[in-house]
Amino acid sequence: MALGFQRLRVYFDASNRRGLLLPDRPVRLGDVIDDYCPRCRLLLNHDVASLNVGLVAKTTCRTCHNTHDYRNAEAPPKRPTKKQLEKQKLFDEVLAGMGGGGAVPAAPVPTPAADEPAPEPAPPPPVRKKRDLWAELERIRKK
Numbered sequence: 001m002a003l004g005f006q007r008l009r010v011y012f013d014a015s016n017r018r019g020l021l022l023p024d025r026p027v028r029l030g031d032v033i034d035d036y037c038p039r040c041r042l043l044l045n046h047d048v049a050s051l052n053v054g055l056v057a058k059t060t061c062r063t064c065h066n067t068h069d070y071r072n073a074e075a076p077p078k079r080p081t082k083k084q085l086e087k088q089k090l091f092d093e094v095l096a097g098m099g100g101g102g103a104v105p106a107a108p109v110p111t112p113a114a115d116e117p118a119p120e121p122a123p124p125p126p127v128r129k130k131r132d133l134w135a136e137l138e139r140i141r142k143k
């Protein structure tokens, strides 16, 4: 019994809310609707400023009073930031280096002839010792 009453109430609340959001009458000049304001860069309340064949053509932002074309209450897609563009560029460079289509062929390994001595392996790169400034100072003093 109590449950049925609650269900009935919820039904009425929902119908009221739907009635507020979607009026059955056509949009008129001066109506308040949501739209994206390019100056405020936000979805805000707008007044309908002009209509074209029953459809909203221009709206005026109720916050900054900027009149602009109706944008269907949709924010434009975000432009990538400079940092994101740089990151994408680097990413593309790396991908190009890995070689998807234009793969760089590996250098052929030369096979040493039997009478030729095998080429010496390249010496390991010199390990840079950390400079001990105190030891260097002592050495200079001794000179």
Ligand SMILES: [Zn+2]
Binding pocket: 037, 038, 039, 040, 041, 044, 061, 062, 063, 064, 065, 066
């Ligand atoms: Zn605005």
